[in-house]
Amino acid sequence: MIKSKDPKMTTPILRMDNxxxxxxxxxxxxxxxxxxxxxxxxxIIGPNGSGKTTIVNxxxxxxxxxxxxxxxxGRDITGRPPHKIADMGVTRTFxxxxxxxxxPAYKNxxxxxxxxxxxxxxxxxxxxxxxNRQTIAIDILEDIGFERDSYIPxxxxxxxxxxxxxxxxxxxxxxxxxxxxICDEVFSGLxxxxxxxxxPLIERLQDEGITIIMIxxxxxxxxxxxxxxxxxxxxxxxxxxxxVDVMADKQVKEAYFGSxxxxxxxxYA
Amino acid sequence: MSWRELSYLTLPRFILIAGMLSLPFLVPGMYWQxxxxxxxxxxxLALSFDFLAHYVGLVxxxxxxFIGTGGYIAGILNSxxxxxxxxTVPLAAIIxxxxxxxxxxxxxxxxxxxxxxxxxxxxxxxxxxxxxxxIFGGTDGLVGIDSFSSSFAExxxxxxxxxxxxxxxxRFVTTDRxxxxxxxxxxxxxxxxxxxxxxxxxxxxxxxxxSMGCMAGACLTHIYMWSGISQFALDFSIxxxxxxxxxxxxxxxxxxLGCLILVPVSELLRDFGTLxxxxxxxxxxxxxxxxxxxxxxxxxxxxxxxxxxxxI
Amino acid sequence: xxxLVYGTINSVSLALMGLGFAMIYGISRVPNFAHGALYIIxxxxxxxxxxxxxxxxxLAIILSLGVNGILGMLMYRFILIRVRGMNIxxxxxxxxxGLAILESLRYGGFRGMNYTLPVFMEGSLMIxxxxxxxxxxxxxxxxxxxxxxxxxxxxxxxxxxALQGMAQDERAALMLGIDSDFMAMLAxxxxxxxxxxxxxxxxxxxxxxVESGYSVLIMSIAVCIVGGLGSWMGAFFAAFIIGYAQIxxxxxxxxxxxxxxxxxxxxxxLILKPSGLFGHQKELEExx
Numbered sequence: 001m002i003k004s005k006d007p008k009m010t011t012p013i014l015r016m017d018n019x020x021x022x023x024x025x026x027x028x029x030x031x032x033x034x035x036x037x038x039x040x041x042x043x044i045i046g047p048n049g050s051g052k053t054t055i056v057n058x059x060x061x062x063x064x065x066x067x068x069x070x071x072x073x074g075r076d077i078t079g080r081p082p083h084k085i086a087d088m089g090v091t092r093t094f095x096x097x098x099x100x101x102x103x104p105a106y107k108n109x110x111x112x113x114x115x116x117x118x119x120x121x122x123x124x125x126x127x128x129x130x131x132n133r134q135t136i137a138i139d140i141l142e143d144i145g146f147e148r149d150s151y152i153p154x155x156x157x158x159x160x161x162x163x164x165x166x167x168x169x170x171x172x173x174x175x176x177x178x179x180x181x182i183c184d185e186v187f188s189g190l191x192x193x194x195x196x197x198x199x200p201l202i203e204r205l206q207d208e209g210i211t212i213i214m215i216x217x218x219x220x221x222x223x224x225x226x227x228x229x230x231x232x233x234x235x236x237x238x239x240x241x242x243x244v245d246v247m248a249d250k251q252v253k254e255a256y257f258g259s260x261x262x263x264x265x266x267x268y269a
Numbered sequence: 270m271s272w273r274e275l276s277y278l279t280l281p282r283f284i285l286i287a288g289m290l291s292l293p294f295l296v297p298g299m300y301w302q303x304x305x306x307x308x309x310x311x312x313x314l315a316l317s318f319d320f321l322a323h324y325v326g327l328v329x330x331x332x333x334x335f336i337g338t339g340g341y342i343a344g345i346l347n348s349x350x351x352x353x354x355x356x357t358v359p360l361a362a363i364i365x366x367x368x369x370x371x372x373x374x375x376x377x378x379x380x381x382x383x384x385x386x387x388x389x390x391x392x393x394x395x396x397x398x399x400x401x402x403x404i405f406g407g408t409d410g411l412v413g414i415d416s417f418s419s420s421f422a423e424x425x426x427x428x429x430x431x432x433x434x435x436x437x438x439x440r441f442v443t444t445d446r447x448x449x450x451x452x453x454x455x456x457x458x459x460x461x462x463x464x465x466x467x468x469x470x471x472x473x474x475x476x477x478x479x480s481m482g483c484m485a486g487a488c489l490t491h492i493y494m495w496s497g498i499s500q501f502a503l504d505f506s507i508x509x510x511x512x513x514x515x516x517x518x519x520x521x522x523x524x525x526l527g528c529l530i531l532v533p534v535s536e537l538l539r540d541f542g543t544l545x546x547x548x549x550x551x552x553x554x555x556x557x558x559x560x561x562x563x564x565x566x567x568x569x570x571x572x573x574x575x576x577x578x579x580x581i
Numbered sequence: 582x583x584x585l586v587y588g589t590i591n592s593v594s595l596a597l598m599g600l601g602f603a604m605i606y607g608i609s610r611v612p613n614f615a616h617g618a619l620y621i622i623x624x625x626x627x628x629x630x631x632x633x634x635x636x637x638x639x640l641a642i643i644l645s646l647g648v649n650g651i652l653g654m655l656m657y658r659f660i661l662i663r664v665r666g667m668n669i670x671x672x673x674x675x676x677x678x679g680l681a682i683l684e685s686l687r688y689g690g691f692r693g694m695n696y697t698l699p700v701f702m703e704g705s706l707m708i709x710x711x712x713x714x715x716x717x718x719x720x721x722x723x724x725x726x727x728x729x730x731x732x733x734x735x736x737x738x739x740x741x742x743a744l745q746g747m748a749q750d751e752r753a754a755l756m757l758g759i760d761s762d763f764m765a766m767l768a769x770x771x772x773x774x775x776x777x778x779x780x781x782x783x784x785x786x787x788x789x790x791v792e793s794g795y796s797v798l799i800m801s802i803a804v805c806i807v808g809g810l811g812s813w814m815g816a817f818f819a820a821f822i823i824g825y826a827q828i829x830x831x832x833x834x835x836x837x838x839x840x841x842x843x844x845x846x847x848x849x850x851l852i853l854k855p856s857g858l859f860g861h862q863k864e865l866e867e868x869x
Contacts, residue, residue, distance in 0.1 A: 002276040024357070058509055060462065062458070062461075062462075071539055081461070082458075082461040082462055083461045083462075083463075083464050083465055083466045083467070086461070086462055086463060086464035087464045091462065091464075094458070094459065096522050098455060098456045098458060099453050099456075100451070100455050100459070101455070102450070102451075102455065103448065104450075107445075107448060109449060110445050110450060111449055111460060111463055112463035112464065114445070114446065114449060114465060115463055115464030115465045116464065117464045118464070133445055133512070135446070163352070172462075172463060175463070176463065188410075218328070219569070294858075322669055326669075328612075328669045328672055328673065330672065330676060337794075345848070371727070375848055375851040375852045376851050378855070379851065379855050381669070382612055382672065382810070383610075383806070383851065383855070385672045386612070386753050386802050386806065387847070387851075389676070389802075390799050390802065390844070393795055394799075394840055394841075394844050398840065398841065399839050401840070423745075447676035495854060503680065503684075507677070507680060510673055511677075514673070536758070541688070542688055543684045543687050543688050544684070544685065544688040546680055546681075546684040546687045547681045547684045547688065548681040549677075550677040550678070550684070551677075553661060553673065553674075553677045553683055554674055554677045554678060554681070556678075557664060557670050557673060558660065558663050558664070561670070
């Protein structure tokens with residue numbers, strides 16, 4: 001199902017302007033520019049090593065780009081510290097998951113609830129007062145799909161299966177009431193049924209007004225939710241646009257499958 | 270809950286509190302009573318080390334820095350400004366805490382190694398600077414400082430401080446806010462991605478630990494009625510670490526146990542001069558290599574096994 | 582002119598001190614807080630071999646360098662290897678060993694100002710209008726040759742390249758068949774030998790005092806932080822910066838400020854550019 005973006009929204013909520021990043025001798029990103037519009041679901045795809053996670057790190061402040069700028073709602077946020085960027089509403093998940101393994105699951109969420117942004121945007125139930133953080137944490141978990149009235153939120157995080165952990169990562173972002181969530185390979189490591197239950201969650205988040213950027217390898221699932229797709233290869237942007245058009249593009253096929261006998265390889269629908 | 274279960278849970282704590290509070294009565298002679306005070310001072314320092322190292326992930330190799338700073342501030346307040354002891358101690362704790370935190374601030378955003386290095390060096394620097402510039406009494410130190418009103422007051426004050434800090438810290442690290450420290454230690458990228466300024470929390474932790482240390486230093490000044498360069502000595506840096514490792518790192522009670530063992534032993538070994546330090550260092554290494562959980566971990570395991578005894 | 586000469590001498594001696602620490606950290610990522618102890622113990626061993634046992638001076642030096650190397654390797658093999666990777670314990674363990682060595686030397690009777698080592702060559706010559714004794718000249722030349730030699734070694738020999746590989750990316754080096762523990766042991770032995778070389782060159786200029794073990798540790802760490810933890814070329818340049826700064830303050834302000842300069846250098850570096858001059862910005866660019 002491909003959602004069309006609202007034709008009235010023409011000011012980008014996030015703009016990347018000629019971002020380049022060098023790590024010593026390696027050029028990880030080269031003049032990457034793109035715009036993200038509010039309520040978009042943008043997919044960033046590309047072979048391994050094409051710089052996808054580096055882009056996320058540049059946007060969210062974990063890495064300073066060598067050159068170029070990142071604009072969020074018109075403000076230049078290039079190179080600002082990660083916690084300030086999260087404070088503005090740009091959140092991310094981690095490809096290598098980073099929950100607090102030794103704590104019970106719901107306590108993972110108590111921590112973001114201490115951030116200034118959580119205090120500003122009010123508790124999950126609205127209003128300015130946060131109240132009991134632990135209750136709010138459990139509410140968030142229920143919202144995101146942990147079964148109600150079960151013992152799962154109280155289990156030690158290291159014992160949870162991957163599907164729950166991925167949702168926990170998303171929940172960590174949601175606790176901040178974000179405007180943008182950048183999901184770094186949130187479908188990876190999940191079984192087919194787990195992914196099938198994640199897709200409605202992502203759609204629901206989009207309906208609630210959150211802009212989502214997804215870095216993914218699982219293209220079929222990605223195309224169920226994304227309305228725009230951008231392809232990176234060796235740190236450069238190859239093409240961006242509608243998923244169908246992008247996958248039909250010859251350069252993209254070469255990037256994924258190599259340049260020989262490209263016509264014989266199946267394309268994704 | 271049955272009496273048995275209740276006592277199983279609370280008995281160790283009662284024994285600890287009752288034991289510590291009755292120490293001044295159990296111990297013979299002025300000399301050993303002073304040792305109790307010294308044990309408590311080291312215990313406060315060791316508590317602060319354990320808190321920083323195992324709940325926040327910052328290894329402080331220079332407890333002497335806190336003791337010396339607190340000690341000198343108390344000494345200066347008392348000797349130049351005639352502030353009485355019951356005021357100098359809290360003042361030294363707070364002012365010292367602020368000073369130490371500011372001085373340690375540059376290395377907080379960085380990897381743990383830097384914190385260790387800087388804390389290692391500060392006491393050595395301070396000692397040399399005071400010596401070289403001959404300020405604050407130079408090598409002779411500040412003399413003629415008031416002491417506590419009585420020897421009981423002195424001992425009970427420090428014993429109560431130890432107990433307050435122990436239970437206070439234990440409570441604090443289990444609260445939600447205390448969780449943030451553990452999170453920072455586990456996974457600081459995730460904490461930053463959650464919109465929290467890590468440096469601020471680390472600074473808070475350092476402030477707490479350094480205030481504790483400075484308070485201990487201030488007490489030390491008043492106990493010996495003197496404040497001098499030896500307050501920056503290596504003893505204060507290494508003994509808390511040894512006590513923590515031996516007693517059980519991470520448990521917050523372990524450091525106190527460790528001090529209760531090591532300080533009297535060190536008094537007994539006083540004749541051996543600096544060989545004491547060799548002794549602590551070797552025991553420290555031994556424990557790190559072989560029994561890194563310390564006595565508390567061993568003790569806790571045994572205690573839990575004890576609960577499961579059934580009569581056949 | 583004086584400043585130039587004394588500055589260079591001071592800088593080279595700082596560089597010599599810092600090299601050992603930089604090498605060990607650079608290759609095995611173990612901060613060797615026993616560095617100062619290794620420095621002093623080499624001096625004392627040389628002294629004992631030379632004065633007590635009457636061995637020829639150069640033989641004493643070679644033997645004590647060997648002892649240092651073995652000591653370093655043993656330290657790694659038996660103690661540090663067990664705490665490898667646990668940052669807190671590594672630091673505490675190496676610090677404790679250093680303390681144990683230094684304080685037992687102090688206890689064992691090496692107190693006071695009586696212990697000296699003879700200089701390599703008596704006499705002096707004039708550079709410009711500054712008298713420079715031969716030993717200091719030898720130290721300078723040896724120091725510079727050593728750094729140059731190290732550069733060649735790490736860039737052009739197999740073992741040197743292996744060590745560099747380990748310094749840059751340990752896992753990759755492991756996959757290529759380079760045994761990380763063995764290399765770390767070699768690195769520690771090598772670093773200990775470098776500490777000994779520094780001791781051999783510098784100690785004859787003064788007395789052997791246990792206190793200087795701590796000073797050397799502080800100076801080496803200062804040099805390594807300013808140069809960037811992990812880069813021995815950085816340490817070399819940092820030594821020059823700190824060395825000249827120290828001499829300048831001695832000339833213009835007063836001679837007590839040497840320590841303060843080192844401290845300020847560290848704090849400034851941590852505030853302005855934490856990774857030092859040539860350091861790898863690992864803490865900022867950790868791959869997430």
